[in-house]
Amino acid sequence: MNDEKWMEFAFQLAKQAIGQTSPNPLVGAVVVKDGELIGFGAHLKAGEPHAEVHALNMAGEKAKGATLYVTLEPCSHFGKTPPCSELIIKRGIKRVVVAALDPNPLVSGRGVKALQDAGIDVEAGILQKNGHELNKVFFHYIQTNTPFVTLKYAATFDGKIATKTGDSKWITGEEARQDVHRYREIHDGILVGVNTIIKDNPSLTCRLPDRKRTPIRIILDTHLRIPLDANVITDKEAETWVICQDGDLNKKAELKKLGIEVLTLHDQWNIPNILKILGERGITSLFVEGGARVHASFLKAEAVNELIVYFAPKILGDPEGISAVMGDEALKMSMAHSFEIQSVTKIGEDVKIVSVPKRG
Numbered sequence: 001m002n003d004e005k006w007m008e009f010a011f012q013l014a015k016q017a018i019g020q021t022s023p024n025p026l027v028g029a030v031v032v033k034d035g036e037l038i039g040f041g042a043h044l045k046a047g048e049p050h051a052e053v054h055a056l057n058m059a060g061e062k063a064k065g066a067t068l069y070v071t072l073e074p075c076s077h078f079g080k081t082p083p084c085s086e087l088i089i090k091r092g093i094k095r096v097v098v099a100a101l102d103p104n105p106l107v108s109g110r111g112v113k114a115l116q117d118a119g120i121d122v123e124a125g126i127l128q129k130n131g132h133e134l135n136k137v138f139f140h141y142i143q144t145n146t147p148f149v150t151l152k153y154a155a156t157f158d159g160k161i162a163t164k165t166g167d168s169k170w171i172t173g174e175e176a177r178q179d180v181h182r183y184r185e186i187h188d189g190i191l192v193g194v195n196t197i198i199k200d201n202p203s204l205t206c207r208l209p210d211r212k213r214t215p216i217r218i219i220l221d222t223h224l225r226i227p228l229d230a231n232v233i234t235d236k237e238a239e240t241w242v243i244c245q246d247g248d249l250n251k252k253a254e255l256k257k258l259g260i261e262v263l264t265l266h267d268q269w270n271i272p273n274i275l276k277i278l279g280e281r282g283i284t285s286l287f288v289e290g291g292a293r294v295h296a297s298f299l300k301a302e303a304v305n306e307l308i309v310y311f312a313p314k315i316l317g318d319p320e321g322i323s324a325v326m327g328d329e330a331l332k333m334s335m336a337h338s339f340e341i342q343s344v345t346k347i348g349e350d351v352k353i354v355s356v357p358k359r360g
């Protein structure tokens with residue numbers, strides 16, 4: 001059936017705007033009449049026209065009696081832009097094919113209902129799985145108001161992320177590290193613990209040549225130990241927020257002078273509350289990139305939505321080498337954190353495994 005072909009094209013369109021639309025979803029739309037492509041578009045940036053608007057504007061008068069394919073249920077509310085469902089009705093579209101319904105409480109089924117009430121034939125669920133995968137971040141954020149958390153680390157075959165002397169350059173090769181920068185580019189925030197700052201002095205920026213943007217850097221630093229000359233403080237390459245439980249007032253003033261946002265949580269110092277605050281500040285996707293104790297705290301809080309592990313074909317063999325996760329240890333195999341592997345890919349010399357936590 002041609003429906004899948006046109007919906008595939010709509011997904012291709014939506015994906016081109018990855019990393020641009022936060023906090024909005026990625027959406028592609030295609031208008032077809034008697035088998036002829038007459039309009040298409042993608043949502044490019046929050047606050048700008050929706051995918052359906054671009055596609056219908058391109059189709060013009062020809063939209064009358066045509067079919068619209070859209071990767072997400074057309075919106076039916078006034079956000080920063082007017083409701084697409086009204087425009088679809090006005091332009092005389094005869095049939096609408098939708099991949100995924102929109103769980104945004106302001107939409108969730110109302111868009112489809114508005115179209116059906118206007119006598120439009122609506123078919124939902126074509127390539128629905130693609131729809132959920134494409135907008136897993138948006139679906140998570142719009143329902144929890146907390147960021148979708150991707151935890152990533154690179155380890156040797158024997159699970160080490162650094163030698164006991166702290167050397168970690170490099171575990172994985174150029175291609176795998178390049179792949180990591182693609183993740184940084186599409187995330188609103190990147191988070192590490194202060195020990196990673198002290199040991200690695202990372203910049204945590206996306207350094208792709210044609211990068212669309214670079215994430216906000218978020219440092220978990222319980223007692224505000226961050227060195228004032230750290231790259232994330234001095235390089236001005238990206239915004240940096242430091243989240244502490246408590247900390248010296250003079251140091252906070254110093255950091256403020258350097259343009260660093262310091263959030264002090266006192267007795268609200270816990271992962272769920274940190275995520276709640278980041279969500280309120282518009283972080284819809286969070287890339288957690290170290291270190292071992294931060295990994296353990298996110299896993300313990302069951303706050304990881306996706307786990308990405310890059311394994312390098314190397315063995316350190318040092319029991320005192322730094323393990324990838326340190327804390328919340330399981331004393332029996334049955335108590336281990338367990339995951340469902342979604343994909344295994346060779347990247348250069350290394351292998352990348354994407355998995356999701358098994359819940360319950």
Ligand SMILES: Nc1c(/N=C/[C@H](O)[C@H](O)[C@H](O)COP(=O)(O)O)[nH]c(=O)[nH]c1=O
Pocket residue numbers: 153154168169170171172173176177180192196200201202203204205289290310
């Ligand atoms: N050491 C390795 C990693 N190390 C990841 C560390 O958490 C930290 O992000 C690094 O120091 C990178 O610094 P920057 O932000 O690029 O300046 N991550 C990887 O994927 N492979 C490795 O070999």
Ligand SMILES: Nc1c(N[C@@H]2O[C@H](COP(=O)(O)O)[C@@H](O)[C@H]2O)[nH]c(=O)[nH]c1=O
Pocket residue numbers: 024025026027028042043046047048049050051052072073074075078079080081082084102104107142
């Ligand atoms: N981007 C997108 C939709 N996004 C939906 O609309 C909400 C944002 O509305 P606004 O603030 O007006 O941009 C967003 O939370 C999501 O529910 N809907 C669509 O029909 N097509 C689009 O291309």
Ligand SMILES: [Zn+2]
Pocket residue numbers: 050052074075076082083084085
């Ligand atoms: Zn819309």
